[in-house]
Amino acid sequence: MTDRLVQALNGDVRTYDLARQLRVGMPQSPNHPQFWHVLPRRHGDMVRADGGSAANDMITTGTHVGTHIDALAHVSQDGELYGGADAGDACLGGKYVEHGVHTIEPMLRRGILVDVAAYLGVTTLDGGYEITLADFEATLEKQGTEVREGDVVLIRSGWGAKFDEGATFVGGPSGVPGIGPEVGQWLADRKIHAAGADSIAFECLQPGAGHGLLPVHRIFLVEHGIYIIEAMNLEEISHEQVWEFTLVLVPLNIFGATGSPVRPLAVV
């Protein structure tokens, strides 16, 4: 490992940034509070005796905005979180003491990209397209990539390239492409650690259905304890056909939060 770190320092290791830029007005799910960024103190507002000055800013944001990870506390089913934890008891004083984002260990794991859009030869899958298990397995076979226990599996639909188009990215009338319960259960059976995608919803949303039922969220977060990462930038690793890498991801250590903005890296 030390050699790898030295290589990294020497620039021999390539690092890909898998996050979207956080900025006011970026597209986001209507389910979550907006991202705000203001500059209450500018240079010149308080000038020190030596002429020096500091600008300070402030953000307020939902934790499920921009590229982010869902903690297991994010979704419950019939009043229960993962492992049968009572969703009411897990939340004390407005904080999820059980399954909050502070319980997610920093990730340094095998990551793989499953580039379904590239396999199907499209810029992006259509809104509402549910990636079938046949699509998924054929993509893995073409890439020569296998899913292993403990992996972080990133699924590219191509929808992420619409991030800069704003509202189109979110879905609404157009829906969002992604996996459904069929592929979700297949991945859960392989005991992956986390899964990510380049859309806000992670999973397939049917046109006009809004952000209602999210069955893969239930399978992953509630039934199997698998984390979900959303709104990732998978364009560069797709372009360079980086199918396998070391995935580095560290959520903010916010006690009791249901999610956290992240800046994941793919390292090869």
Ligand code: UVW
């Ligand atoms: C959605 O809005 C679906 O994202 P999250 O899972 O973070 O709530």
